[in-house]
Amino acid sequence: MEVVQSRRERLRAQAAEEIKSIALRLLAEGGPDAISLRAIAREMGMTAGALYGYYATRDDLISTLISDVYTALVDRVEAARDAVPEADPAGRIIAWGETVRAWAVAAPAEFRLIYGDPVLGYRPPPGGPAATAALRACTGLVGLAVAAWPQAAELQTIGQTTWSDFDADLVAHVRADFPDLPPAALALALRMWGRMHGLIALEVYGHLRPQAQDPAKLYHAEMLDLVRSLGL
Template sequence: MAGTPSTGRRERLRIETTAEIKCTALELMRSGGPDAITLRAIAREMGMTANAIYGYFATRDDLVTALVADVYTALADALDAAWAASAQDAPARRIQAWAHAFRGWALANPEGFRLIYGDPVPGYRAPEGGAAPDAARRVCVGIAALADTAWDGAAGAGAGAGAGAGDGFGWEDFDPGLLDKVRPAFPALPPAGVALALRIWGHLHGLVVLEVYGHLRAQTSAPDKLFRAELTQLTRSLGLQD
């Protein structure tokens, strides 16, 4: 028992230093792009020796994998929370809640967003199965849930007819890894429903990417209004009303 307090302090110090290494890596990425993420640069910024930082991450790729896992998991948590808090009997509002959570997280974590959806880290090789397989599955399932909600809840002609059921999509049109994530969660969703999920994703992702990368700054002073208008148009095109 005599060694317990000291062990506890060492573990807390390790946790704090690991978190600082990750924060420093993202700061370097913010200022210098993905090329700037190197263990030596991080050690220099933190006043550590190169040998000392290798005690936390043996390679640069190990650090990037840990960063991606943290970032992706945080995004998945935010999206899952928004979805769970939305009303199941209001499809349009559920889609909007998920979309606003996605945009809000991206704007609050631009470096993290760029790490998982934008700039690849040169030479980085993710481990087999990906850096964050559970988070990736959760986000994919969340995107499919948007389509499933629209498919089942559309008014008028119904989501099946209105969302492109006649577009001729088959299972062979999609990556098996994507289907492995989506089909167990939504076994009744047809191939056109998976296509709809990707189309919805494109609508939401496109404007957020433009905003995170600063491409909308010169064009509009109200990107939030633009995003809301896009969401309104999207849900109405699916036959859903607020």
């Protein structure tokens, strides 16, 4: 049954979206610390008190932004991954990484919000929507590692890994989804994450362009090397 919003509900939803849109613009223009409820209220022609009816604190707004950004990113990378057949784990890994890079280059402020600059004074609520979205992204990467594991397992000989090496909440979630997964496979997923994001971070923060004329080409070569290192 379709739920019809009242005019008041529609206006409230539009205002909430405008608040987030302005916050993201402030983020892009001045970095995470530029996000201010007072600045947003002033731009919208509202009092700060009225804005608190939408977000009780700046941290609530930032948590919502992080959750929205993370969720949109994961929706995008999952769609790119799923466009590649499951029988091609190498192609799925490359699709994931290439999609993250394309998003980050197009939306550097959003990348910095969730993967880069900490917001001064921000304290994320435990178990909030932002944490849920981040966990979903991590689980997706673990799924990529699981698909690669039959070929990669013989090549993962560096160090001894145990479940105690990782965050307990992450381990509980991962083992619930992948009960047969060894701890070395989770370590592999995190190392894959590092390789995917390393060049992206250099590019977003302006450290790569002076040295590389074509960062996209360099990144693609890194993704090819990643899957080859997994025996794929």
